[in-house]
Amino acid sequence: MSQRNRIALVYFLTLGGILLCVGIIFLAPYLKSRGSGLNAFAYLFFAPTCHQIPARSICFFGHPLAVCARCLGIYIGFLGGMGIYALRRGFSAVAMPKVRTLILVTFPLILDALGNLFHLWNAPHWLRFLTGILWGSILPFYFITGVADFFIQKKRLKAGRPENIS
Amino acid sequence: MNEQRTLTLTPALIGGVLVGILSGIPLVNCLCCLWIIGGAMLASYLLIKDSTARLTSSDGAIIGVFTGIVAAVVKTVVELIMTPLNKRFFQGLMERFAEYMEEMPPGLEEMFDESAFETTVPRILIGLLMSGIIFSALGALGGIIGISLFQKKPPQPPQGAPNVPENTGNRQP
Numbered sequence: 001m002s003q004r005n006r007i008a009l010v011y012f013l014t015l016g017g018i019l020l021c022v023g024i025i026f027l028a029p030y031l032k033s034r035g036s037g038l039n040a041f042a043y044l045f046f047a048p049t050c051h052q053i054p055a056r057s058i059c060f061f062g063h064p065l066a067v068c069a070r071c072l073g074i075y076i077g078f079l080g081g082m083g084i085y086a087l088r089r090g091f092s093a094v095a096m097p098k099v100r101t102l103i104l105v106t107f108p109l110i111l112d113a114l115g116n117l118f119h120l121w122n123a124p125h126w127l128r129f130l131t132g133i134l135w136g137s138i139l140p141f142y143f144i145t146g147v148a149d150f151f152i153q154k155k156r157l158k159a160g161r162p163e164n165i166s
Numbered sequence: 167m168n169e170q171r172t173l174t175l176t177p178a179l180i181g182g183v184l185v186g187i188l189s190g191i192p193l194v195n196c197l198c199c200l201w202i203i204g205g206a207m208l209a210s211y212l213l214i215k216d217s218t219a220r221l222t223s224s225d226g227a228i229i230g231v232f233t234g235i236v237a238a239v240v241k242t243v244v245e246l247i248m249t250p251l252n253k254r255f256f257q258g259l260m261e262r263f264a265e266y267m268e269e270m271p272p273g274l275e276e277m278f279d280e281s282a283f284e285t286t287v288p289r290i291l292i293g294l295l296m297s298g299i300i301f302s303a304l305g306a307l308g309g310i311i312g313i314s315l316f317q318k319k320p321p322q323p324p325q326g327a328p329n330v331p332e333n334t335g336n337r338q339p
Binding site for chain 2: 094139143146153
């Protein structure tokens with residue numbers, strides 16, 4: 001399999017994964033509204049990584065989503081970032097974003113999170129959502145780069161070539 | 167290569183144990199996925215510090231996955247230990263709310279009802295499996311970001327020497 005095809009495979013598998021995650025986020029309250037017991041599994045899926053506090057979550061079909069507003073922004077941002085990745089990078093090569101770009105998109109999220117944590121302010125849903133989207137949009141550039149690089153390096157090792165030659 | 171594989175586990179263990187403990191403690195775990203990403207970044211930093219070889223983003227992904235798996239196991243153990251304490255703590259909290267507030271914040275009672283503190287074996291195993299999957303993915307992400315942030319820049323070649331192409335562990339110019 002060529003390098004381009006490997007990168008494309010990683011991209012589309014990641015796209016499938018994030019679509020599944022976003023689907024489950026919205027499916028959870030829908031299932032709850034229909035009285036289905038399966039909603040518990042949907043909420044449980046995100047329980048390890050989100051506090052799921054109802055007051056900090058956007059409602060859908062009358063029930064809170066499976067994640068809070070900030071986490072929803074991160075997942076939606078990741079999905080949007082996948083589109084940006086395909087347009088900007090394509091599948092010919094992988095490279096990490098610049099550090100200053102990461103700092104720029106991370107700073108609002110960290111500032112807002114710390115402000116809420118220390119009760120300096122209580123940010124509305126839309127602000128948490130937006131800071132999450134901003135940060136989430138850069139994550140595919142790291143994730144796809146690293147995972148694709150893993151498979152490219154693995155192929156090189158099998159072919160008997162040294163690891164650090166691009 | 168063997169030396170690098172040996173080094174990979176210790177930073178992952180340190181990062182994973184730290185994150186697992188923090189993720190399992192109530193109230194402290196409110197930073198959600200940022201704990202696991204931070205823990206994997208710490209593991210990457212420790213790996214870079216201990217490694218003489220130049221690391222790539224795939225090394226970050228691997229150590230991040232290991233960190234996530236360790237964190238998931240430790241978190242499950244911490245939650246099992248903390249569950250009786252959590253139950254007493256949150257029941258006390260609910261009683262205080264009832265004394266001082268006319269109306270409960272929406273969803274709060276539901277969040278802390280009896281079912282939230284059940285520790286059946288299937289629930290524990292499903293929770294561990296789901297934690298493992300999500301923490302591994304987030305750990306990989308954190309590990310890759312960590313390599314990008316903490317990797318030292320390659321030494322500049324002396325003037326007149328040919329340029330060596332950079333590997334994918336480096337940022338684009």
